[in-house]
Amino acid sequence: MKLSASTHEQLTQWRRHLHAHPELGFEERATSDFVAERLTEMGIAVTRNIGGTGLVGTLSAGTGNRSIGLRADMDALAIQEIPGRDHGSQNPGKMHACGHDGHTTMLLGAAQHLVAHPEFSGTVHFIFQPAEEHGRGALSMIEDGLFERFPMEEIYGIHNMPGIPVGQFATRPGPFMGAEDNFEIVVTGKGVHAARPHSGVDPIVAASAIVMGLQTIVSRRIDPTRPCVVSVTEFIINGTRNVIPSEVRIKGDCRSFLPEVSAAIETEMRRLADSIAAGYAASATVAYSREFVPTINAAETTEASVRVARRVLGEDAVDADCPLRMGSEDFAHMLARVPGTFVNLGNGAPGTPGATPLHNPGYDFNDEIIPLGVAYYTALVADRLPRGA
Structure with a gap:
């Protein structure tokens, strides 16, 4: 027609x-x-x-x-x-x-x-x-x-x-x-004046290490024949210029085509966040949600x-x-x-x-x-x- x-x-x-x-x-x-x-x-x-x-x-x-x-x-x-x-x-x-x-x-x-x-x-x-x-x-x-x-x-x-x-x-x-998953990782430390970092627990350092660690999920933990993306899109603190904060929020977005890949990303993210935060004497919690299916x-x-x-x-x-x-x-x-x-x-x-x-x-x-x-x-x-x- x-x-x-x-x-x-x-x-x-x-x-x-x-x-x-x-x-x-x-x-x-x-x-x-x-x-x-x-x-x-x-x-x-x-x-x-x-x-x-x-x-x-x-x-x-x-x-x-x-x-x-x-x-x-x-x-x-x-x-x-x-x-x-x-x-x-x-x-x-x-x-x-x-x-x-x-x-x-x-x-x-x-x-x-x-x-x-x-x-x-x-x-x-x-x-x-x-x-x-x-x-x-x-x-x-x-x-x-x-x-x-x-x-x-x-x-x-x-x-x-x-x-x-x-x-x-x-x-x-x-x-x-692709599917779209969203995540928020809350890294908790101990806020302190920037002049006395040794008396607190710096969540920025721990959170930065977590951001770098997340890059290994796609490159080292997921089968390279299964396309996926993990992107950190927000890094939010509750401190100010001369104060080390007590909390950092890392937010981001994940893409994949298979439910098992989405599940593997979440599992690896939780493991990395927990272990890396603990290595810096901080703690981390992960909220992971699935917005769009493939x-x-x-x-x-x-x-x-x-x-x-x-x-x-x-x-x-x-x-x-x-x-x-x-x-x-x-x-x-x-x-x-x-x-x-x-x-x-x-x-x-x-x-x-x-x-x-x-x-x-x-x-x-x-x-x-x-x-x-x-x-x-x-x-x-x-x-x-x-x-x-």
């Missing part, structure tokens, strides 16, 4: 409206209202307030009894947008810096086309998810009965990707994007996604075995419960405006790719819910 110029313009206006009115996770009330109004105008049944501000539109055609889900995220980020765009954010300190405005628009466009051209047999659930950036929106919808209330055999999602040329598509079967694509649905994408975009436009990505994605929680596939759609080649990185105050979703996302989704529905099946 090919969008008409007038439909593309309409969808672009919707996208830019959403861009101008960004809302953070679990606060997407106006966004949810906008989506529900558009779906209702199309004649699609809408169920709201799923997992907070989430909603699902349901469309059936033919006599088929199979169903699939298509998912888009709706939330923005706490970033101040660089001024200068006519459709720039009107909500200070909030911005669609990850393209969720575009993801939402592409799914609305697919719904609109499928209502007008119901060339499928079965049921499509259009899932609009809150709070992807928090890593909690998918779980919130799931815990609110998403898959019990809207049964589906498969589920699919798209994310735009700066740096990939427009018209290019990338995915892979199996592990695709994004794992099912083999059969990925084969179908690639087949459809090649039909829509062209044989040479599809990378069906792209490199692993260490970034994380909340859609992974849905894929852990229903087989499906997550894909990347190029937002712009290097050196073009569409290559501005995600989570950057200068980023903007490329409206050129709206028809591509709509075409992929609608062709996917026809492929997975064929007439006469």
Whole structure:
């Protein structure tokens, strides 16, 4: 299918409206209202307030009894947008810096086309998810009965990707994007005046040694064939210029693709923190949490996604075995419960405006790719819910 110029313009206006009115996770009330109004105008049944501000539109055609889900995220980020765009954010300190405005628009466009051209047999659930950036929106919808209330055999999602040329598509079967774990190590010593260090226990020295020790987890404790990252991102003390503090907090982020690697990182981190702190007469406690699980694509649905994408975009436009990505994605929680596939759609080649990185105050979703996302989704529905099946 090919969008008409007038439909593309309409969808672009919707996208830019959403861009101008960004809302953070679990606060997407106006966004949810906008989506529900558009779906209702199309004649699609809408169920709201799923997992907070989430909603699902349901469309059936033919006599088929199979169903699939298509998912888009709706939330923005706490970033101040660089001024200068006519459709720039009107909500200070909030911005669609990850393209969720575009993801939402592409799914609305697919719904609109499928209502007008119901060339499928079965049921499509259009899932609009809150709070992807928090890593909690998918779980919130799931815990609110998403898959019990809207049964589906498969589920699919798209994310735009700066740096990939427009018209290019990338995915892979199996592990695709990483898990994200967070940690906080509290190192406790004995605070003392900086002129008398011998009468205290310096937690800065112990914490610095722990930071260096953490670098050995990836290089010496994990099988090098299993990719992972351990990054210290914050080092916080409770002292002042002339006082050795009593406490240091080390915070950071870990990435991996396998649950056993995540577990090994946590085990090694606890062992290192305890033993290194003790060596400096200090003590350490470790809080370790898992925010995002790995994004794992099912083999059969990925084969179908690639087949459809090649039909829509062209044989040479599809990378069906792209490199692993260490970034994380909340859609992974849905894929852990229903087989499906997550894909990347190029937002712009290097050196073009569409290559501005995600989570950057200068980023903007490329409206050129709206028809591509709509075409992929609608062709996917026809492929997975064929007439006469």
